[in-house]
Amino acid sequence: MTLIQPILIAFMIVGVVAYFRWLRSSHWDRAIVLFLGLVGVVLVAAPDLANWLAMAVGVGRGADLVTYIGVVGLSFFCLVLLSRLRELESRLADLTRQLALDEAVQPEDPEPRA
Amino acid sequence: MNSTWVIVPAYNEALVLPSVLEPVRAAGYEIVVVDDGSDDLTFERARSLGVHALRHRVNLGQGAALRTGMEYAVARGADFLVHFDADGQHRAEEIEKLVAPVAAGRADIAVGSRFLDSRGSIEAPRSKRAALRVGAFLNGLLTGVWLSDVHNGFRALSREAAQRIHLTQSGYAHATEIISQARARGLRIAEVSVNIRYTDYSKQKGQPLASAFSIVWDLLAGKLQR
Numbered sequence: 001m002t003l004i005q006p007i008l009i010a011f012m013i014v015g016v017v018a019y020f021r022w023l024r025s026s027h028w029d030r031a032i033v034l035f036l037g038l039v040g041v042v043l044v045a046a047p048d049l050a051n052w053l054a055m056a057v058g059v060g061r062g063a064d065l066v067t068y069i070g071v072v073g074l075s076f077f078c079l080v081l082l083s084r085l086r087e088l089e090s091r092l093a094d095l096t097r098q099l100a101l102d103e104a105v106q107p108e109d110p111e112p113r114a
Numbered sequence: 115m116n117s118t119w120v121i122v123p124a125y126n127e128a129l130v131l132p133s134v135l136e137p138v139r140a141a142g143y144e145i146v147v148v149d150d151g152s153d154d155l156t157f158e159r160a161r162s163l164g165v166h167a168l169r170h171r172v173n174l175g176q177g178a179a180l181r182t183g184m185e186y187a188v189a190r191g192a193d194f195l196v197h198f199d200a201d202g203q204h205r206a207e208e209i210e211k212l213v214a215p216v217a218a219g220r221a222d223i224a225v226g227s228r229f230l231d232s233r234g235s236i237e238a239p240r241s242k243r244a245a246l247r248v249g250a251f252l253n254g255l256l257t258g259v260w261l262s263d264v265h266n267g268f269r270a271l272s273r274e275a276a277q278r279i280h281l282t283q284s285g286y287a288h289a290t291e292i293i294s295q296a297r298a299r300g301l302r303i304a305e306v307s308v309n310i311r312y313t314d315y316s317k318q319k320g321q322p323l324a325s326a327f328s329i330v331w332d333l334l335a336g337k338l339q340r
Contacts, residue, residue, distance in 0.1 A: 093284055096170045097182045100148065104186060105167040 005044050012040045036073065118213055119144045119192035123179030124200035128154040135163055137206035138198065146187055147200070148179040166190075176267075177288025181281040188276050195276045197269045203311050204268045212306050213270045221304035222275040223296050225261065226268030230307035242312075256333055257294040261305060264289060268308055275301050287332040 016037035020030065043050045043066060050062030059065045120143045124131060131147070138145055147160035151173035160167040168182055180197055187195050194213050198204050208226070215221040228246070246263060253264040267289065271279070278299050283291045296303055 089284065090282065092172065093174050093178045096151075096172055096174055097178065097185070100168040100170050100182050101186055101189075103169065105161050107164045107166060 008044045009041050012037050012044070116193040116217065117144060117191065118194040118196060118209070119146060119187035119190075120196045120198045120209065121180060121183035121187060122147045122198050122200050123150055123176050123183065124148065124152065124156050124160070125150040125173065125176075125179075126152045126154045126156060127200040128152070128156045128159045130202050131156060131159045131200060132163060134200055134202045135160075135165060138209070139163075139165070141206055141209065143196070143209065144187070144190075144192070146183045148183040148186075150174060150176070150179040175284035175288075176286055177281050177291070178284035180288060184271075184276045188273060192276070193273050195271045195273070197267055197271075199267045202313060203266075205309060205311065208268075208308050209270075212268065212308065215304040215306065216270050216272050216275075220302070222272050222301035223292070224270040224304045224306050225263075225293075226266055226308035226310075227261065227263035227305045228266060228308065228310050229262040230305050252330060253290050253293065256290055256330075257297055259293050259297050259303060261293070261303075263305070266308070266310055268310075283332055285329070285332055287329045290329070290333055 016033060019033050043062075047062055050066055052062075054060060054062045054065035057065065059068065120138050122135070122138075122145060124147055127134070135145055135147070145165035147156075147163075147165050147167050149157040149160060149167070149169040151170045157167060157169045166186065168186060170179060170182065184195055194216055196209055196213060198206075198209070204226070212224050212226055215224045229243075229250075250261055250264040254260040269292070275296065278301065279292055279295045281288045281291055293303065
């Protein structure tokens with residue numbers, strides 16, 4: 001085992017644990033994160049497995065395969081985040097609008113007390 | 115008598131608000147100012163002017179402010195609704211002309227155009243004119259409604275149209291969204307020639323060309339999500 005392997009594995013375990021402890025989300029999200037974490041640990045611990053997989057799908061090098069999958073996964077997460085963000089924005093808009101309508105000042109209302 | 119409500123979304127417009135609203139009020143329209151989370155005294159100014167004053171606690175964008183104003187006006191029985199910019203580029207004396215086709219029942223929505231006759235185009239700076247042509251073309255592609263102008267923000271809607279259009283775009287993309295929803299719901303759109311005042315102030319407040327890209331982005335993202 002090379003020095004980089006335990007370091008990477010530690011990072012991944014810390015990442016998964018941190019996600020479960022502090023970042024609340026749905027069950028499916030958790031399952032995906034757990035799965036990705038496990039895959040990451042396995043691939044780091046047994047690089048030959050990645051190489052074998054890469055050969056099997058015609059990529060050549062295990063490191064390339066991991067990079068490709070990583071890019072696809074990251075893009076997917078970005079999209080999920082983006083759509084969450086828009087959903088949140090629209091909820092914020094609804095809330096803000098309701099507040100504005102509830103607190104509307106009509107022309108006949110008296111001036112606020114200073 | 116039919117009531118016309120003028121909706122004025124305002125973001126940091128405390129300085130010009132009194133002079134912009136004065137002619138609108140003199141013409142006898144109900145005015146709704148929606149302060150879109152301004153940092154200045156826009157809301158307090160609107161309040162002191164004796165108009166309907168609403169305030170977004172946080173800045174959401176012009177589309178969101180218009181929607182708030184429309185919901186408010188509809189709830190209070192508005193027959194016709196007019197979108198009017200707070201920066202002084204629209205003319206109060208043209209409101210009547212804009213509302214006319216809607217009031218006459220010839221259209222459900224009337225949009226102001228700078229390019230319908232030659233008079234309007236003289237005042238627009240050349241670079242702006244070219245950019246707007248491109249915008250009108252993109253707008254046509256996205257909505258299927260070919261208008262001579264786009265995004266000048268001066269519009270009149272019937273009560274029914276205001277109730278049937280649900281803006282989901284908080285930012286500037288609402289201008290395109292209104293048109294595409296109008297088409298999807300079978301509402302009739304009319305163009306009315308208007309004059310836009312290009313003061314140094316309104317030019318400075320206007321949107322840079324780059325924001326056109328973010329408008330297209332918003333629209334595409336919105337389409338994908340539905």
